Amino acid sequence: MIKIAPSILSADFSRLGEEIAKVGSCGADMVHVDVMDGHFVPNITMGPLVVKALKKITKLPIDVHLMITDPEKYIRPFAEAGSDIISFHAEAVKDPMAVINEIKKYGKVPALAVNPDSDIPWTAGLTEHIGMVLFMTVFPGFEGQKFMPQVLPKIKKFKEEIDKKGLKIDIEVDGGINEKTAANVIEAGANVLVAGSAIFYSKDYKASIESIRNAKKQAV
Ligand code: DX5
Ligand code: ZN
Secondary structure: OOEEEEEHHHOOHHHHHHHHHHHHHOOOOOEEEEEEEOOOOOOEOOOHHHHHHHHHHOOOOEEEEEEOOOHHHHHHHHHHHOOOEEEEEHHHOOOHHHHHHHHHHOOOEEEEEEOOOOOOHHHOOOHHHOOEEEEEOOOOOOOOOOOOHHHHHHHHHHHHHHHHHOOOOEEEEEOOOOOOOHHHHHHHOOOEEEEOHHHHOOOOHHHHHHHHHOOOOOOO
């Protein structure tokens, strides 16, 4: 089953509560929160306060994507604010296992995020300990960028590896996902699709969520 995670980075922040209620009633499976610190990526967005506010108004799982340096310092505040899944970039840490353990300490699902140009050997030995991998299909930092099809073979290879090991790990993709690009990532093995601009800039949230979920293969 394909899950859709609208990224609130593209939502109207002056009406955030309404936007969350709307994607919830239009079939979203979780809420994706993009946290940027101006160091790991050249943009600054939101922190635990926003997660805490969202937690009060939605029952959907909150999927926090940390694009920050030193993520280990911020696991506790994000966990206590009500995050359900916490992704961090392995490129941002020296000891990914320590961060995974910190996330688990608070009973949250640990996830590893991978930049488009990062290879995945560093996931070796970690896959048994995580609940999800997040493959970036744009360079992190901004919404509305163009999907990078060159990431597809990496997703496929990872899916084959976890299937061989019999591991049940969610494969999330993030960046440039729309009704045209979605089928390609689904075919490669992804089952959690993040979409920001494709949902929040559309006139009909329900139609865009369903067209991403049920996307048919097209050339990208
Ligand atoms: C990029 C973020 C994404 C982004 C998605 O750094 O991690 O979640 O906001 O936006 P779209 O779907 O517009 O590419
Ligand atoms: Zn994201």
